[in-house]
Amino acid sequence: MTDSRGHSVDTLRTCDDTADGRCGLGCCGVRAGASRGAARGPAVADATSGAAAPGAATAGGGGRNKVAFMLDALTLATGVAALLLAAWCGWAAYRDQPTKDWHFIGMAVVSVLALVQLVVGIVQLARGEKPEQGTAIFVAYLLGAFACVPAAGFMSLAERTRWGSVTVAAGGVVLAVLEVRLYDIWGG
Template identity: 75%
Template sequence: MLDALTLTLGAAALALAAWCGFAAYRDQSTKDWHFIGMAVVTVLALAQLVVGIVFLVRGEQPDDGKVIFVSYLLGALAAIPAAGLLSLTERTKWGSVTVAAAAVVLTVLEVRLTDIWGGFSA
């Protein structure tokens, strides 16, 4: 798959996790700036979904199967928006904790997506 996009998305997700984790440490809920960060990460996940589908249409095959690959791509796309919605209902530091946790989960999903595809290309 596209290694640069996967690494960028993983790094952006870790940055969002640190940012929201710091807000939770300071006993703050998610603010508008956090939602802008969530939007950036979500756009990167959407780009990854599109690139992944294009690769599949071109005939490239993930090592562990198409269904699992597409399922992980959809899960990666849904992780941050779902946490963002939950953080809107919990306007305490726990909303920030929820987004930070989802960003860590997204990073783990990125590692797993790389593994499903067959690792980084040489």
């Protein structure tokens, strides 16, 4: 529906208007990247205590705590980022707009988080850790979580109306649900 002229104008306006939403995503990505260094805020502190307790309870091994924390932190970060993406694209849909460049950057951030999670999860398995509910299910969910947002993104490329935005928002919600399930499967 949008010609190139309208698109560029819209993009500019979107940039200005969605400053908070974009910043939220950006911060989240940064935080996830820097989470080893206890980046900031109460959210990370909560994650630390929440993840450390079950880790200490289930396993005696010293390495498990740190690594399990990393996976849990990634799960949390990806889930939160997915929900932010959903809210952001939901807002675009509410304003009757298709997904724009900035939305795709947001999707890329979320997808990278999911990819890192996939890699870390596989490294965990390679180190001999066992997910509570089975390795196959764990890997299947990791792959599904990784594929989720890109798939929705491609569909929104094919549907250049508000419904493309709704689709990506739905993709974010689905990813968040997958993250909750992943947390359970890993045994949080």
